[in-house]
Amino acid sequence: MIIQGTLVSSSGTFHSQIRIEGNQITEVGSQLGEPDFTFSDDCLIFAGMGDIHIHARDDVGESQTYKEDFCTAGEAAINGGVVHVADMPNNPVPPITDESYHAKQEHLKQRNPPIHFTLYAGIGPGTSPLSFPVPYKAYMGPSVGDLFFKTLEQLDETLSQYRGCNVSFHCEDPILLDEHANAATHEERRPAACEISATRFALQMIEKYDLRGKLCHYSVREGLPLIRAARDRGLKVTCEVTPHHLYFDQSDLTDQNRGKMQMNPPLRTIEDRKAMLAALREGTLDYLATDHAPHTLEENEQGISGQPHLDTYGAFVTWLILDQKFTPEQAACFCSENPGEFVNPYIAPLKFGKIEPGYTASLTVLNLKRPVTIQREDLKTKCGWSPFEGITFPGSVEAVFVEGHKVR
Numbered sequence: 001m002i003i004q005g006t007l008v009s010s011s012g013t014f015h016s017q018i019r020i021e022g023n024q025i026t027e028v029g030s031q032l033g034e035p036d037f038t039f040s041d042d043c044l045i046f047a048g049m050g051d052i053h054i055h056a057r058d059d060v061g062e063s064q065t066y067k068e069d070f071c072t073a074g075e076a077a078i079n080g081g082v083v084h085v086a087d088m089p090n091n092p093v094p095p096i097t098d099e100s101y102h103a104k105q106e107h108l109k110q111r112n113p114p115i116h117f118t119l120y121a122g123i124g125p126g127t128s129p130l131s132f133p134v135p136y137k138a139y140m141g142p143s144v145g146d147l148f149f150k151t152l153e154q155l156d157e158t159l160s161q162y163r164g165c166n167v168s169f170h171c172e173d174p175i176l177l178d179e180h181a182n183a184a185t186h187e188e189r190r191p192a193a194c195e196i197s198a199t200r201f202a203l204q205m206i207e208k209y210d211l212r213g214k215l216c217h218y219s220v221r222e223g224l225p226l227i228r229a230a231r232d233r234g235l236k237v238t239c240e241v242t243p244h245h246l247y248f249d250q251s252d253l254t255d256q257n258r259g260k261m262q263m264n265p266p267l268r269t270i271e272d273r274k275a276m277l278a279a280l281r282e283g284t285l286d287y288l289a290t291d292h293a294p295h296t297l298e299e300n301e302q303g304i305s306g307q308p309h310l311d312t313y314g315a316f317v318t319w320l321i322l323d324q325k326f327t328p329e330q331a332a333c334f335c336s337e338n339p340g341e342f343v344n345p346y347i348a349p350l351k352f353g354k355i356e357p358g359y360t361a362s363l364t365v366l367n368l369k370r371p372v373t374i375q376r377e378d379l380k381t382k383c384g385w386s387p388f389e390g391i392t393f394p395g396s397v398e399a400v401f402v403e404g405h406k407v408r
């Protein structure tokens, strides 16, 4: 198969052709032959985009599959131009041992979703590392599910077992969360101070145990200098940012939308939101990762936290490029290359992130001239709603190739 159009990588944008054989890219060049698919100058072809923070709600117990499952999450991902995802471990049956991780993996295989899922293993009080390499997730304090730490001392003690591992942190300090538990609003119950304190602690842990660290869904501006300073000291730490923390802030909250707009960490101030956009632009934040956290609308109204975001990933990226003036090259970095680099050590023979020979033939094609208004009936997520309903993004997903096949 030969695909022709405008290719984007972190180092530049150029008109070219891609040859695909089986599920691999085998050649990139200007005159490979008669193209099977040609994309106009309105479109940009990216290496398949990856969302490395999602909650597919599927495990061997299947007690939450009324919200989502591996297949519906995979369909929502394709709808949003996402070709691979990494799934979080806060399941009712959490993957925290070799056995429970293998069981979740086997369950995933049985489901046979339309894209690749990388599974995180959970770290909880007293757990120890699996006998094979996986990315880990540690919830510093309570969020959704039972996998979390009650004190930071307990986390420190547990992490001493995980020296050198790849650990992603949900940064909210459990003691400070406790202290604010009786405040009036969700934002006040989980203030910026919780995330800043947890950031300091996560960075200490990354240094102490020589971890490859990642800070999840980053949202507070005061934490950014801490992250930059840690990197300057040589710590291996990367950072995610979500669409909701880049697009919404506390000024968007109304009495009517509070349920839909509740997530952990919560929406912050407009200054925080602008600082996240700036930090993503300059590279302090490394991944656009959605924290796709589907619950039914009724559950959100009752006060559970989390928003669904997979269906709208690609359209949101066109907002960053056209409205917020990010360069396509920057988007290639935080949507394709960096997510690929994060999962590649665990997923051989697949290899995501670049349009180069030897990489998996998964591509995301965005049309920058065809706006889309997000409508409930176009969503594939099982929970059936989006915080972006009614919002028009300036571009949309034109086509998606997954492992050598055009799937959209």
Ligand SMILES: NC(=O)N[C@@H](CC(=O)O)C(=O)O
Residues within 6 Å of the ligand: 055, 090, 143, 144, 170, 262, 263, 264, 265, 291, 293, 294, 305, 306, 307
């Ligand atoms: N972010 C959220 O608000 N919710 C997540 C849990 C989490 O990642 O904290 C969920 O699983 O629903």
